[in-house]
């Protein structure tokens with residue numbers, strides 16, 4: 001094979017993932033009152049907290065209704081996640097329904113891999129004098145609630161998953177058809193090029209529960225829109241100076257809360273990344289405002305490695321050309337408008 005044919009082959013391969021869709025994603029539907037309906041499945045988590053504040057900002061502005069925040073193990077254990085979600089809502093002084101979900105991945109117990117990036121408690125081990133009122137948490141399991149709420153609001157709900165996909169996969173296994181009734185579905189998780197952040201080859205959310213990620217990607221009847229690790233560390237980077245001296249100078253209650261829980265994490269950003277990266281915030285921004293935030297997206301056929309010694313949890317994209325039976329099952333968000341993301345973050349902390 002000469003150089004020219006090699007280049008042609010590489011180019012064709014690169015285009016093979018992108019030929020189905022290269023346009024901004026359409027805005028979510030709004031009801032007669034112009035309110036979009038959200039379910040947020042999260043493992044809060046410092047970036048989940050900021051993402052939740054962004055969604056609640058849309059609630060206080062009357063632009064969104066959060067039908068449920070469903071909690072899953074991940075950045076920390078389930079009990080901490082529930083408390084962290086309640087603390088975040090208290091910081092915004094907005095209460096929405098909260099549900100407990102899976103305390104373990106589908107297979108095997110909850111295991112902490114490496115030092116906890118978000119602190120032992122998931123919110124940077126910041127000290128709080130009060131404990132949220134846990135009696136407000138619903139007795140219904142998160143997975144049941146996800147399927148029920150989507151069925152109660154057909155074609156209206158945007159599901160945003162910013163943690164391991166355990167709750168979502170359980171919901172799919174119990175009620176596969178509910179995913180057909182989603183308006184849209186966003187996932188922060190997975191990677192494109194075998195570069196990981198929890199292992200060499202895997203992104204944290206997928207590595208935490210690879211079986212759940214596989215079920216979700218291959219069995220959801222609404223293709224999820226993927227906010228990958230690759231996207232976040234290449235296009236959602238802000239300087240630490242911006243984080244500390246622009247966002248960090250906001251004086252609202254939610255801004256003081258975020259500064260407090262992120263204090264330790266910022267030191268980790270300085271040490272490991274050199275910049276401030278957003279992850280879950282990108283998924284929520286894209287879901288709330290896809291017309292502005294998402295500037296390029298492409299359909300792809302994705303799976304998840306379950307067995308690899310080094311690659312368990314890695315997202316796999318089928319890119320061979322001669323795969324006529326390939327079924328695209330995800331939409332990869334390729335490019336975002338960083339300014340739109342920045343403005344949404346800054347607005348949420350006003």
Ligand SMILES: [Ca+2]
Pocket residue numbers: 042043044045047048074075162163280
């Ligand atoms: Ca998360």
